[in-house]
Amino acid sequence: MNHRHPHPANPANAIAHTVPGAHSQAELVIVGCSAEKTPTVTPLPALDLYDGGCVPHLRARVGHLPHQRSQVRFLSAEHGLVTADTRLHTYDRPLDPARATELRPRVWAQLQADLHSDHIPDDILVVAEPLYLILLADLLADSHRPRIHWIADHADGWPQAAAILDAWGW
DSSP: OOOOOOOOOOGGGTTTTOOTTOOOSOEEEEEEOOSOBOOOSSOEEHHHHBOSTTHHHHHHHHTTOHHHHTTEEEEETTTEEEETTOEEOOOOOOOOHHHHHHHHHHHHHHHHHHHTSTTOOSEEEEEOOGGGGGTTHHHHHOTTOOEEEEEOOTTTOHHHHHHHHHHHTO
């Protein structure tokens, strides 16, 4: 049985809700897309396409681990919420408030599949700049949401994200 623990997303104490050595039934990682992408003429899995911010560190850590890789999602300014293995072409579409508002219902619909699956996450790690939280507003407003750990600095927040993944046993 999944016991959800709602906690506000607070970048100042993102690690405060993580208990060292504790391991949840399931976790989910959501990362904001990056402007830096691998140039390609054929579609690449999202985890291989994005090449900025914390993504290279995440790829090195979980790219070869099928279970963990399957629990990674990206918030894409072009596509909404995609899995690590969703094949994408290189694109250039920055996220702005209007696009975030437009994508919000699609992201919530896509995220609900993860929240109502057999492996409902107890914890979600979000590594994304504040604008990306508009895409997750429905998740944040859900009183039954999993515990959320938010790292606001996509470029330099990897040490904090790694500490959470360490606590998860990833």
